Amino acid sequence: MVKTKKNQILQFPLIEEAKIEETSLFSAHQGYEVPSYIDENLHHDLRYYQQAAIRNYHYALAKKLPPQHVLFNMSTGSGKTDLMAALILYLYKEQGYQNFLFTVNTNSVLMKTRDNLVDQTSEKYLFDKKLVIDGQNIKIKEVDRFVRQPQKNTIYIKLESVQKVSDDLFVLKEGKMGLEDYEKSPVAILADEAHHYSASTKKEKTDENTWESAINKVLRARDDKEQKNILLEFTATVDFDKEVIYEKYRDKVVYRYPLANFMQDGYSKQVKRIETSAKDCEKMLNAVLLSQFRKYRALAEGVKGTFKPVIMFKSPKVAISKETHQLFNDVIASLTADELLKFIQHQQLLDSNDSSALELAYRYYLKNKDRLDMIVREIKHDFDPRNILNANDASGNMLEKGQYEALNTLESPNNLYRVVFAVAKLTEGWDVLNLYDIVRIEKEAKTNRAATMVEAQLIGRGARYYPFELSGKRSFKRRFDDDPSNASLILETLHYHTMNEPQYLKQLRNSLEQMDLPTGKDEKNPPIEIKVKPTFKRTDVYKHGKIYYNETKAVEDSYFDSLKKYGIDHKNDVRRVLYFGTREVGYKDISGETATKELYVERFDARFVKKAIQKLEFYRFSNLKKYLPLLRSMDEFIYGKNWLNADELKLYLTVPIEFSAKDITANEVLQVVVDLLAEYARKISSGYVKQRGTNRFIGYPIKEYLSNYKKRIPQMDTQTLLTPQDINNYDMNDADYDFYVYEKAIVNRLEYSLIERIKGHIAELRQKYGKEVYLVRMDEQMHRGSVKAERLKLHQFGDLTRRDGTLTEVHLQGFQPDFILLLEDENFYFQIFIEPKGMSGERFEKERWKEDLLLYLTDHQAEIEFEDGAGNVKISGVKFFTKDDGQHTVSNLVNTLLKENIH
Secondary structure (H helix, E strand, O other): OEEOOOOOEEOOHHHHHHHHHHHOOOOOOOOOOOOHHHHHOEOOOOOHHHHHHHHHHHHHHOOOOOOOEEEEEEOOOOOHHHHHHHHHHHHHHHHOOOEEEEEEOOHHHHHHHHHHHOOOOOOOOOEOOOOEEOOEEOEEEEOOOOOOOOOOOEEEEEEEEHHHHHHHHHOOOOOOOOOOHHHHOOEEEEEEOHHHOOHHHHHOOOOOOOHHHHHHHHHHHHOOOOOOOEEEEEEOOOOOOOHHHHHHHOOOEEEEEOHHHHHHOOOEOEEEEEEEOOOHHHHHHHHHHHHHHHHHHHHHHOOEOOOOOEEEEEOOOHHHHHHHHHHHHHHHHHOOHHHHHHHHHHHHHOOOOOEHHHHHHHHHHHHOHHHHHHHHHHHHHHOOHHHEEEOOOOOOOOHHHOHHHHHOOOOOOOOOOOEEEEOHHHOOOOOOOOEEEEEEOOOOOOOOHHHHHHHHHHHHHHOEOOOOEEOOEEOOOOOOOOOOOHHHHHHHEEEEEEEOOHHHHHHHHHHHHHOOOOOEEOEOOOOEEEOEOHHHHOOHHHHHOEEEEEEEEEOOHHHOOOHHHHOOOOOOEEEEEOOOOOOOOOHHHHOOOOOEEEEEOOOOOHHHHHHHHHHOHHHOHHHHHHHOOOOOOHHHHHHOOOOOOHHHOEEEEEEEOOOOHHHOOHHHHHHHHHHHHHHHHHHHHHHOOOEEEEEEEEEEEHHHHOOOEEEOOOOOOOOOOOHHHOEEEEEOOOHHHOOEOEOEEEEEHHHHHHHHHHHOOHHHHHHHHOOOEEEEEOOHHHHOOOHHHHHOOEOOOOOOEOOOOOEOOOOOOOEOOOEEEEEEOOOOEEEEEEOEOOOOHHHHHHOHHHHHHHHHHHHOHHHOEEOOOOOOEEEEEOOOEOHHHOOOHHHHHHHHHHHOOOO
C-alpha cells in the first residue's frame, strides 16, 4: 500500500493477498522457498527483496485466475535485471516458456541488457557460464525472430526497442516479426522502464499505433490458446497519483520496493545536496577538489585497487553543456598551486559555504600546503581533456562513436575517464556505480515539476553503491553509516551540487519526496559525544560490575553427524501442504477459508526422494560432501538414520476436504519432496560453520567496556515512507532518566519507546531491587572495528530447540542486542538482553534466530557457566520489542521480575 499526495491509501490486492498467504497455516505459499536452481545458475546471489518479488509472483501465478500482466515497481539500482534473469529461469522451468521478448525505450538500456542476458563474454553477464537445470545443460540464444520449432533445453531471447516492436507490428515489412509470429508459440514479454508504456491510458483514449497498444497486441495474440502470452513490466517510477494509471495497475502490482527502503537497507550511497550561489567555474573546481579528496581518502583508508570517483556535469541543453565543457578545460589548464590556495582560503571565508564535505577537503589541502604543486599536477593529469567524456552528440550517434562502452565501464581500472558531460539522455539505463558528484549547470532555475523530477531520477541513479574492497572484503552495502568520521562517510556519499534558489529547492525536495528518496543538505554535522553519566561512574555496578557474553569454540567435523546439527527438525512423519502447480486450485482453496484434511500418501517411498535429489544441483555428492564432512556415500545420506532415513519416511499432505488419495498425482508428490529438500539444502549450507557459541560466559568489566563514544544524527529533510524511524538526540540528564547510564540517547523512535516504557516501571523495580536498576544502550559505535566489539556479541549454543519444539536455523555470526537491563539485589545480579525490532513479515522471520537465542538464554539458565566462577549471576533474554510493545515484551518482563528473582 502507498499514500498519494492527497493522503489517500492505495491498495494493491496481489501484494496484500500474498502477505496474508505468507502467514496462513494451510497455504502452500507459506514457507515457499525460491527454487535452488535459480541461485545455482545466477552470477549474483539474490537479495532478500528480489527473493520476495519471486515469491509474490509465484503466489500470483498459483491463483485461480493467474494474471497475464504484472508490474514489479522497484527502486532504481535495486537489481531489476537480476530479477529478470531469475524470472526467465523460473518461467522456463515452472511454466514452460522458451521465448522471451525484452523491450525498452532506449538503445543504451537495450545494449546494456544484451551484456546482462545474452553476451557470455561480458563482465556483466548475469547467468553462470554453464547453465544447468535438472541435470540438463540449458542454452541461451539471442534471436531476431522466434523459431517455429523451439529446440529442447533452449531459452530464446529477443532484445528489441519498443519503437522497433511497434514499427514491425504497424508497418508491415518482409522478414520482420508481425503479429502472427507472436501467435505461434507462447512469449513472455519483459518490459523495462514500463512507465513509458501508458500513453493511451494517460490520454484516456485508444490510439492504434502507440507503444502501449503494440505491447497489448503482443500480449493478447494468444488469448484463444491454452498457454497465453504474458507481460512482466518493470519500473522504478509509476505515477499512481493519476487515477487512470492507478486503475490500470492496481490489480497488477505484484511487488513494490521503494527507493526509501533500498536506501534504508544500505544498498545505496547516502545522498547529500551542496547548495551554493557560486559561479559555474567555482562549482566545477569545488567538485574536482572533492573528487580528488575522495581518491586520497580511499588510499588512506586502504581501499584495494583503483578507486576512481567520477563527476557528472549535468546541463539542460547540449549548447550549454558544450560551453561548460570548454570552461572546465580552461579552469584545469590555468590552475596553479598559488591560485588553488587563494581559492580555498576564499571559499572558507564565505558565509554561504557550510558544506561539511568541502570543509574536510579544504582542511586536507591546507594541511598539505607544501605539496600543492604536486597535487595540482595530479589534478591536471587526472582531469586532462583525454579523461573527459562528452555524451552530448547532437546527431544521436553516440553509440556508434564507441561512447556507450566507455559510459558503461567507468568502474573498470582500464577506463581513465573522470568526468562526464551530459544532458537528460543518461537519466535511464545508466548504471555506473562510481559516480560521486553530480554538478547542476544551468543559467536559471527551472521550478516546474517535470524538470525537478528528471533531476530527482538522476540523483536516484547516481546513488547506486560502489562495492569497493576494504580490509580484504568487498561489501555491497554501506559500512560507515554510524562512523563518526566524515572522512569515511565521503566514500559512501553522493553529492549533488546545485544552486541555492529557494523556490527551486522547494520543488526539488518535493520531487525527491515523491520518489521516496531520503536526502539532506550537506551541512556541518559534527558527531555528538555521548558520555557515561558521572553518577553512574560512582556506583558499585560501574566500578565492580561486569557484562557477560559467551565465548566461541572451534567445531570439529565430528560434530556434524546428523541433520539436527544443521537446525533441521527432520522427522519420519513428513507433514506438508500439497503444491498444486498449474491446477485450477488456488491458494485460497487450501486456506483457513476452506475445510481441509490430512491424507496419508501410500504410494510415497524412497524413489521419490532419489528422484528429487537428482533434480537439485546442491545434492551432487561432491558438493554435499563440503557441508557433511562425515558423509561416506549418497546411499548413507538417503537411507542413514541420522540423515533422510528414506525407507522409514511417511508422507502426509494437507488437502481440501473433498480430495481423495487418487486425486494426488505422482508429479505433485515429487514436487512436495523437491521443495522439502530445497529447504534442507539452504539450512545445510548455512548451518555448516567452523565456530559456534558455547554455554561458557565471560565477564567483561563494565568500567572498561562502557565508555564515552561519538555518534552523528542523520540529517534528512525529505519526508519518506521511513520517516517514522528517524533518529533523534534525547537528553537523558533529567532525574526521571537516572536509570539510563548515558547522558544522551541517539536512538530511533522504536528504541526511544522502549526507554519510555521501562521508565514507567523503574519505581516498582527499585522498590524490589533497590536503586541498582540500570538500562544500557549497547551502541556499535562504542568500540567500532575493535577487538572489544567482537567480544561483546552473543552466539548460538546448545541444540537451539524452540519452546514449541521446532529447531531454529543455525547462524554463525554473533549479534549484539541493543539494550541490557541490569538489576542487582542482595542475592543476584541480573543481566537481561533486549532487542527492539521494527520490521515485520519475511524480514522479521529472517531475524527470528536472534529472538530464539534470547529466549534460549532464559530457558537454559541452569546450563550457563561463568569463567569467573560467579554463582550469583542470572543471564536472560526476552522477545523482540516491537511497535507499541506488540509482543508484551516489557510488561511480561516486569511482571516476571516483580514476581520472583528468576531463581
